[in-house]
Amino acid sequence: xxxxxxxxxxxxxxxxxxxxxxxxxxxxxxxxxxxxxxxxxxxxxxxxxxxxxxxxxxxxxxxxxxxxxxxxxxxxxxxxxxxxxxxxxxxxxxxxxxxxxxxxxxxxxxxxxxxxxxxxxxxxxxxxxxxxxxxxxxxxxx
Amino acid sequence: xxxxxxxxxxxxxxxxxxxxxxxxxxxxxxxxxxxxxxxxxxxxxxxxxxxxxxxxxxxxxxxxxxxxxxxxxxxxxx
Numbered sequence: 679x680x681x682x683x684x685x686x687x688x689x690x691x692x693x694x695x696x697x698x699x700x701x702x703x704x705x706x707x708x709x710x711x712x713x714x715x716x717x718x719x720x721x722x723x724x725x726x727x728x729x730x731x732x733x734x735x736x737x738x739x740x741x742x743x744x745x746x747x748x749x750x751x752x753x754x755x756x757x758x759x760x761x762x763x764x765x766x767x768x769x770x771x772x773x774x775x776x777x778x779x780x781x782x783x784x785x786x787x788x789x790x791x792x793x794x795x796x797x798x799x800x801x802x803x804x805x806x807x808x809x810x811x812x813x814x815x816x817x818x819x820x
Numbered sequence: 821x822x823x824x825x826x827x828x829x830x831x832x833x834x835x836x837x838x839x840x841x842x843x844x845x846x847x848x849x850x851x852x853x854x855x856x857x858x859x860x861x862x863x864x865x866x867x868x869x870x871x872x873x874x875x876x877x878x879x880x881x882x883x884x885x886x887x888x889x890x891x892x893x894x895x896x897x898x
Contacts, residue, residue, distance in 0.1 A: 714898045731897075732827060732828065733827075733897070734825065734827055734869070734872075734890055734892065736872050736888075737869055737872040737873075737890065740872065762897060762898075773898075774897070774898045794898065797897055797898060798895070798897050798898040799895065800895070801895060801897050802827065802869070802890075802892050802895055803895055803896060803897030803898075804827050804828030804829070804892075804893060804895070804896055805828075805896040805897070806828070816828055816829040816832075816893065816896070817896040818894055818896060819894070819895065819896050819897075819898065
């Protein structure tokens with residue numbers, strides 16, 4: 679099973695290394711990357727400073743495996759990677775990284791959209807939005 | 821005793837991440853009702869997983885001691 683959950687933020691270096699690892703795969707002609715970044719939303723005069731992510735990993739991992747299989751069935755992909763942060767991720771840091779590679783561009787656009795939307799909807803991940811004054815509320819996806 | 825797991829806002833309301841409860845003669849629906857009353861969870865939008873698979877909150881599936889039940893708030897990944 680591929681490792682999806684990473685403790686802490688997804689760093690620019692991690693993303694750069696992921697791109698570099700694919701340069702030896704010469705059947706790939708198109709990559710697409712989605713990066714989810716923590717937003718400093720203003721809610722009732724308070725600003726979100728960070729999101730603390732938790733997940734039900736025992737349930738999340740098999741669902742992620744199913745999503746991966748579905749993506750390979752639906753789209754003509756060479757490879758794909760999904761990473762999501764756990765723990766406290768500050769505003770401006772990356773918490774979600776989807777990296778899709780294929781021969782041609784159409785497949786990577788469609789697959790990325792499918793993966794981002796499906797992970798948000800189906801994977802049991804929870805986010806506590808922590809404000810600058812250390813109070814909090816629970817994140818709800820739009 | 822079956823294991824009950826709580827996540828996110830629900831774990832905050834129950835003030836614990838998991839506990840063991842006696843489930844003899846209980847089904848999913850009874851179990852959720854019991855826990856909702858115990859922790860005052862009626863205001864929460866709850867999704868239920870039985871042994872890591874989603875089930876209907878009104879399900880009449882009987883529980884056994886080896887079961888893992890999870891009460892989940894809305895998913896918020898990404």
